Amino acid sequence: MATSQIREEALQLTEMRLVLLGKRGAGKTAAGNTIFGREEFRREGESCVKRRAEVAGRQVIVVDTPGWDRVNVQRTSDQTKEELKRSVLLCPPGPHALLLVIPLEEFPERENKAVNKHMHFLGDRAWRHTIVLLTCDDELRGTTVEEHIAKEKHLQRLVEKCGNRYHFLSNVSGCPRTQVTELLGKIEEMVVENGGEFYIPQVYYDIIESRTPKEYTDMRREHEEKVWLLKERWRKREEQLKKENEELKKQNKELYKGESESRGLRKRRSSLENPPNLAGERTEEEERQQKEEKEGTGQRIDPDAIRLGYRDAGMALIQHYIKPAAVILSAIVGALIGAIAGAHRGTMGAALGVPIGVGIALLLAALIRQEARAARGTTPFLRAEDSRTQSHQRLQQQTSSPSLAHS
Known part of the structure; x- marks a missing residue:
């Protein structure tokens, strides 16, 4: 589906349901306040908090969850794990997007493992509805989000697991609201790519699966796997074309640089072979030409x-x-x-x-x-x-x- 068609169909969403997930101190509460444009959430607690407000002409529901332990799922309290499962039930029939909040800093392997283990409580289907939300308490300086992702290999794998969906959100006060509207636009595009489906909580999903004929369930799973494989192939092909394009630009730049250096070298060599007469003295060739001109005048x-x-x-x-x-x-x-x-x-x-x-x-x-x-x-x-x-x-x-x- 073309991007323009995705955006046209995505504009039909009048209500958007979001759930903020992440470790303790990741900035989930600040991200929720940035989305609403005002202070709706307080400090993180041990229970989920739900807020509703109008953002960019649509009703937006945001559920803030308690943070999990950054490196070990065993050290996360049982109440936090239960609240994590309950968060997707607070915005029925289910959230349109799960915003996985990751601070814009180093992302070691142990944190990546902790993210995967805590997301497992929501099931493997959750990755299809997840967007990595990179946050910081200041404006981005000196580097780009793409460069940061390329530098952190574990973060890059996490983004790939989410279908290469990510967004940068600065939590500093006074930042332009365009970063919020762009985030909502990416969420709408993801919903359309998923066939208009939202994340169905595991409890409801198990009930639906138990009442659905096995043949239909198998066909749907096979279709979902094929769609995922096609998306992966297209993404890899797109990345390959991008690398080839960058390589061609680099070669053209080096070729142009080589031609410029060659022209400069020829010009310097010509000036060395025929140096200018700075002393003002006449050479024998100039005197001979002048003598011939004088003789020819008569x-x-x-x-x-x-x-x-x-x-x-x-x-x-x-x-x-x-x-x-x-x-x-x-x-x-x-x-x-x-x-x-x-x-x-x-x-x-x-x-x-x-x-x-x-x-x-x-x-x-x-x-x-x-x-x-x-x-x-x-x-x-x-x-x-x-x-x-x-x-x-x-x-x-x-x-x-x-x-x-x-x-």
Whole structure:
């Protein structure tokens, strides 16, 4: 189900029932007061406390429970264990979310074991309706919640057991109410993901199971297992894609950094090979260029000689390309004539007429070209070379005599 659809369906909840769970001193009472926006709960006692108020346009019921021992379930009093079981019965027909309050500090393995053992009193179904609520008495500084979870491996496993559902709630006074509305939004999304179901207390669940046919119960459990497996696969795939995306960003950043360093190195190498002349002295190359510029200022080039040179070069170029074109055209014409002449003898005659016509046309073109050369007494190539040589000589004579150019 898409996130937008989840949120649209989640908005239909007009009442929300919550239960706060956690060790002694975890900050459950402060978290309840932060959700209501005022002091509704007092200090932790040995009994559950239930409060109701309107929050963000909906009726919210919060049950605060007594805290359990942080490391050993055996040291938790029997009354606290009974109150833990009774807490989910105080908001019938059952809570929408179990908020497992964990302080934003070190989370060793022994505390993780204690959490799992105390949550066992509510059954394994409780994890489907649990959100890890990370709290502190100050604003978050210097690190992010995600970084803290990644650093504490036992906390990371606990979050994964809750379907990667977690939220940060600062209990300091004056914090924005958006953190509360975001928490309620995550709870609504969880309810929709669970098919609109809330947590059914174990007493009611056992009664329902006893009256439900075994075939239906087995089918439902099988369906729940498949849904859980699909969610786990999707979560792992999402994490893998996220890691691959971060790796690609890192590679692109390193590549861009390498290109920038390479451009800087080339620029420094160029500046070392051609250092700037800070002393203001002229190099031999600069003096030679300046001398040539001074000598060139007293000379004047005849434009007619330049135009004549361009014209001779152009004529030579035209003659160079027009000859092959004339030969090809003659061959084509001869081929057409030969094909037409041999067409009256059929296809074979037309095919034989083509090479005969090409040969005759090329022979005639060669004879005409030879006669033309004999009439002129020289080859066109030599005549073009002589013309370019003469133009070049005239240009040199004009440029080598500045006094004549001025006259």
